[in-house]
């Protein structure tokens with residue numbers, strides 16, 4: 001399998017790349033800093049290929065699609081992992097909407113644009129998979145107050161997951177949203193579970209067999225309520 005992961009220079013994305021590579025897959029490790037992408041890829045092995053990608057930069061998605069097409073000819077799995085702004089300091093009633101918009105650029109429009117740009121390469125795959133890394137904070141069933149920029153952007157990403165799943169189902173795509181759980185990263189802070197456990201759920205969704213689920217929301221391979 002040829003797998004692309006966004007925001008993969010650190011945290012859960014980097015660990016997902018490590019797990020894919022350990023299973024013998026070809027990994028396209030993307031990061032907005034080329035130096036960070038190079039360093040992370042070099043540490044993970046010869047079939048881990050660094051690529052520069054900022055999901056908010058217009059034209060980056062198209063440029064990377066062209067490069068992947070020339071070098072690899074197809075893509076089997078896209079893991080939309082990059083995200084920002086776990087805004088524990090904000091409430092919806094008083095939130096700074098510039099912060100809300102900025103979060104949506106990375107957490108919603110970024111993966112949306114990248115998915116559109118990579119669809120032709122995913123269509124070249126025999127088993128195309130899209131994994132949108134979400135959060136239980138996006139669950140409408142469980143939603144309370146707080147983290148408004150993050151929760152709204154991830155809830156919209158869940159909606160995108162449902163739409164893409166429905167639109168691409170007849171082309172054999174499996175499109176799912178995955179919550180990694182509370183993980184000890186720069187975003188999650190200390191106290192969360194190890195990155196290996198958080199990343200495993202992403203890897204599971206990217207490597208689903210052909211009769212696997214689509215249009216679902218999962219943590220550790222088990223369904224979460226929308």
Ligand SMILES: NC(=O)c1ccc[n+]([C@@H]2O[C@H](COP(=O)([O-])OP(=O)(O)OC[C@H]3O[C@@H](n4cnc5c(N)ncnc54)[C@H](OP(=O)(O)O)[C@@H]3O)[C@@H](O)[C@H]2O)c1
Pocket residue numbers: 006007008009010011012013031032033036053054055056080081082083084106110133134135136179180181182183184185186187188189192
């Ligand atoms: N950690 C948790 O407890 C937890 C819980 C639920 C869901 N999640 C989700 O899991 C995913 C990974 O989280 P994490 O904890 O590993 O976060 P993290 O440690 O903060 O890492 C975030 C990654 O995203 C990258 N990134 C940010 N903006 C980007 C952009 N515009 N273009 C490309 N890459 C960008 C960062 O790159 P730079 O190094 O350049 O900043 C970094 O590599 C996210 O979708 C997050 O919402 C995490």
